[in-house]
Amino acid sequence: MTDAPLLVTHADGVDRxxxxxxxxxxxxxxxxxxxxxxxxxxxxxxxxxxVVVLSGAGRAFCAGLDLKEAIQRRPAGAPPASVAEALAxxxxxxxxxxxxxxxxxxIIALVQGAASGGGFALALAADIRIAATSARMNCAFIRLGLxxxxxxxxxxxxxxxxxxxxxxxxxxxxxxxxxxxxAVGLVSEVVADDALEAAAAPxxxxxxxxxxxxxxxxxxxLNMSVDAASLEAVVAMEDRNxxxxxxxxxxxxxxxxxxxxxxxxxxxx
Numbered sequence: 001m002t003d004a005p006l007l008v009t010h011a012d013g014v015d016r017x018x019x020x021x022x023x024x025x026x027x028x029x030x031x032x033x034x035x036x037x038x039x040x041x042x043x044x045x046x047x048x049x050x051v052v053v054l055s056g057a058g059r060a061f062c063a064g065l066d067l068k069e070a071i072q073r074r075p076a077g078a079p080p081a082s083v084a085e086a087l088a089x090x091x092x093x094x095x096x097x098x099x100x101x102x103x104x105x106x107i108i109a110l111v112q113g114a115a116s117g118g119g120f121a122l123a124l125a126a127d128i129r130i131a132a133t134s135a136r137m138n139c140a141f142i143r144l145g146l147x148x149x150x151x152x153x154x155x156x157x158x159x160x161x162x163x164x165x166x167x168x169x170x171x172x173x174x175x176x177x178x179x180x181x182x183a184v185g186l187v188s189e190v191v192a193d194d195a196l197e198a199a200a201a202p203x204x205x206x207x208x209x210x211x212x213x214x215x216x217x218x219x220x221x222l223n224m225s226v227d228a229a230s231l232e233a234v235v236a237m238e239d240r241n242x243x244x245x246x247x248x249x250x251x252x253x254x255x256x257x258x259x260x261x262x263x264x265x266x267x268x269x
Contacts, residue, residue, distance in 0.1 A: 006035035007057075013050040013208055015105075022058025027066035028118045033093055036122075040099035047268060050215060051207045052103075053200050054126060055110040062119025064140055065093070093118060097125035097152040101223055104216035108203055110196040111187070116140040121151035124160065127219065128203060129186065131178040132193040137186075143173040159226055161186050211250035212268040217241040 007018040017039065019026035026032075043049060056062050081089070100107055100122075109126035117140035123129050139157075142148035148170040157166035161184045169176060178190045191199040207215055221237050228234045245251055250266045257264035 004035070005029070005032035006039060008039060010049065013048070014204055015049045015052045017052055017054050019054075019056040019062055022056075022060075024066060024068075025060035025063035025114055026056040026058065026119070027063045027068075028093065029066040029069045032066075033096065036096045037092065037099065040096060040103055043099075043103035043105055046105075047212065049105055050212055051204050052105050052107045053110065053197075053204065054107055054122070055196070056112065056119075058113075059134070060113035060119075061109070061111045061115040061135070062122055063114045064117025064119050094151050097121055097156075100125040104219055106207055106215065106219055108200050110200060111135045111137065112193050112196060118151055121153050121156075124153060124156035127222075128188050129181075130196060130199050130203075131181055131187040131190050132196055133178050133190060134193050135178040135181065135187075135190075136175045137181065138175040139170050139173055141173070142171065148173065209263065211245065211248065211254060211264070211266045213248055213250060214241075214245050217245065 002020070005020055007020045009016045019032065021027060021029070021032060028036075043052070106128070107126040108128045108130065109123045110130050110132075111123050112132035113134050113136065115123045115135060115137040117138075120137045120139060123137065139148050139150070139153050141150045141153075148154075154166070154170060157169060160166075161169075165184050168174070176184075176186065178187065181187045182190050188203075189199060210218070218241070221234075221241055224237050225234045228237075250264070250268065253266060254264050
């Protein structure tokens with residue numbers, strides 16, 4: 001284990017990305033924010049990485065903003081940050097979740113222990129969430145004297161769990177545990193803490209069984225459909241994607257593999 005705030009390993013089309021500040025419950029300091037932004041920005045044109053698995057080292061996924069660093073950066077008695085400076089810092093964190101949604105690779109978040117504030121936002125921005133039994137998630141912002149809506153949470157939560165549960169979590173800052181998160185559709189499954197990696201394997205395998213182009217266009221289409229103005233707009237996107245993929249060599253390989261009862265060998269062509 002190195003001192004790098006983010007550990008990234010790549011194998012067989014999968015990036016495993018680990019938040020690596022376990023002694024601080026993987027709290028988001030400046031170095032980790034910069035590392036996350038740089039990593040997700042780099043995925044836009046990355047065709048070698050097809051799936052991302054995001055996790056946290058140690059006993060927590062991410063405890064949110066590193067408040068100790070924030071206090072040290074502007075100690076008591078120091079003049080307050082200007083509006084421009086404060087907005088730039090705020091946006092540097094919010095940019096991460098926007099980059100996560102824009103990247104064409106599906107993201108699977110493995111959540112154990114605390115996922116609070118900004119850590120909860122990272123989990124929400126993933127495409128699939130798998131929770132350990134120890135997982136506890138909350139919109140911590142309102143408990144700190146801030147508004148409860150931050151880093152995309154007021155966008156993601158109502159779409160995942162409905163307005164009523166989202167309002168409860170955002171307006172109170174209360175924690176939601178793994179079992180209730182499963183019941184309201186916030187996570188796909190709950191497993192023992194030491195089984196998180198193994199639980200991700202079937203999802204990864206199924207995604208890698210799709211053609212690279214088909215997988216990327218499917219994430220894009222889902223993102224667009226959530227905010228689509230009409231059924232017609234969604235169907236237009238779906239039709240475009242199906243025509244594009246049906247003209248690829250990978251579609252022909254997918255058909256051959258299906259008929260021959262074997263795994264397809266895609267070449268992203």
